[in-house]
Amino acid sequence: MKLVKAYNSVSLIVRILCGLVIGAVLGVAFSNLSVVALLGSIFVGALKAVAPVLVFVLVISSLAQGNDKLDRRFVTVIALYMASTLLASVVAVVGSFLFPQTLVLSQAAESDVVPTGVGEVLSNLLINMVANPVGAIVEGRYIGILFWAVVMGLAAKRVASDSTKKLLEDLSNIASLAVKWIINLAPFGIMGLVYENVSTNGLSIFTDYGKLLALLVGCMLTVALVVDPLLAAIILRRNPYPLVFRCLKESGLTAFFTRSSAANIPVNMELCEKLGMDKEMYAVSIPLGATINMDGAAITIAVMSLAAANTVGIQVSFVTALILAFIATLGACGASGVAGGSLLLIPMACSLFGVNADVAMQVVAVGFIIGVVQDSVETALNSSGDVMFAATAEYSQWKRAGKSLPTFLGGTTKVDI
Known part of the structure; x- marks a missing residue:
């Protein structure tokens, strides 16, 4: 118990950084520590398993x-999500x-599901x-x-009894606590993930596709x-960078x-809970x-x-490239409903220029090769933006209501730091 208390007394970020360093060192020194790599798979698997249940019960509860209607915070956050994605597409077009960039193409990727147009992407989204x-x-x-x-949440608001609503609240609290326990073990998961990436890929990815990666990462940054x-x-x-x-x-x-x-x-x-945000909203x-x-x-x-x-x-x-930006925005919003994520939407976008499907799938193959870096940065950008824009919408509501912003944004409201 003393060891557990000592572990928990250290900041989670510090523990994660320690796991990162240890994983990198082990990845350079050893190539076959399957037990270490297994820690990463278990961590991601646990998060993926519990996240759908958490979201489902939290939203219903x-x-x-909650209140009788969703307020303007949701309008603000949706507008920010869509505006950010569109502007990201424009940044990518300008950067390109x-x-x-040109590519050396060799082997095509294979997939059972490759959307061929925006209509198919949106159709998949609606079906899902x-x-x-x-x-x-x-x-x-x-x-x-x-x-x-x-x-179901809106239906429960109309017909569920108080005891049922209390049960839903208890279920959401149970799921939230289970998630906190998993997140507390993140340093071990991060160590395993870093080890697997370093031991498997090394640094060759930066030399073979360095310029393309630099452009992608530069646009994302x-x-x-x-x-x-x-x-x-x-x-x-306000100065947004403390929040960013x-x-x-x-x-x-x-x-x-x-x-x-x-x-x-x-x-x-x-993180939203730490930032003092309304649970009903986030x-x-x-x-x-x-x-x-x-x-x-x-x-x-x-x-x-x-x-x-x-x-x-x-x-x-x-001008055609700007049309691509709009298509990329629509396609990106449907990426989560398509097997393989954003890479498999590349043939759809390529069809705008008349690039044939064989060449487009070879580009997808390149995407999978550089994915160890590209997908990592892409996910970090997407996920951190989710919280930042949700917090932006929340804090703008605070200002309209006359409530002071958190101290890190120049206000007087204290939040968990």
Whole structure:
């Protein structure tokens, strides 16, 4: 028990950084420590398993006991999610024109599900939305989980008894506590994930596709450190960087290694609680953000599609590229409902320029190769943005209501730091 108390007395971020360093050292020194790699798989598996249940019961409980209607915070957060994703696409287009990339293509990727147009992407999204709710929970399809949780939560508000509402609240508290226990073991999971990445991939990924990775990561950092903070500053009329850096540190760091927005939902929920946010609000906005706030995916789709066009010698006008930005935004919002995520939406975007499917799937293969870095940064950007924009909408409501902002934003309200 003394050892457990000593472990818990250290900041979680410090523990995660220690796990990161230990994992990297072990990855360089040893190549076959399967037990260490297993820790990472167990951690991500546990988060992915509990996250759908957590989201489902939290949303139902929050809506069943909440106010009669969703207030303007939800309008604000949805607008921020969509504006950020669109601007991320534009940043990717501008970056690709300033630093055009070509690819060396060899082997095509294979997939059973490759959308060929925006209509198919949106169709998949709508079909997944109304899929069997039990199946959605089992398979982790968050658009379906969120849709049915909202429907059932609103229905429970109208017909459920007080004892039933109390049961829903107890279930959400049980799921939340289970998640806290899992997150507390994150340092061991991060150690395993870092070890597996370092021991398997080494540093060759940076030399083979260095320029393409630099463009992708550069665009994502521009969005994370310039575009998103600018949107938050417009809404809050405050210096947003204390909030930005806090979200990157506590949400982006774990998302970088888990490489799963779904797995990071519990982490974001806990961060929202620390930030003093309304549970009724973030219980809906965080899983919604994991579905439609897809800045990194939009950047990946736009950059890789333009690189494909450059590779086969197709001249793309800037106006056509801006149309690509819009398509990438719509496609990114549907990425979570498509097997394989954002990479499998590249052929859809390539079709805008007339790039044939064989070439497009070879570009997808390149995407899988660099995914160890690209997908990590993409997920960190997406997940940290979910919390930042939810907090921005929440704190803007505080200002309108005459409530002081948190101390780290220049106010007087104390929150857990």
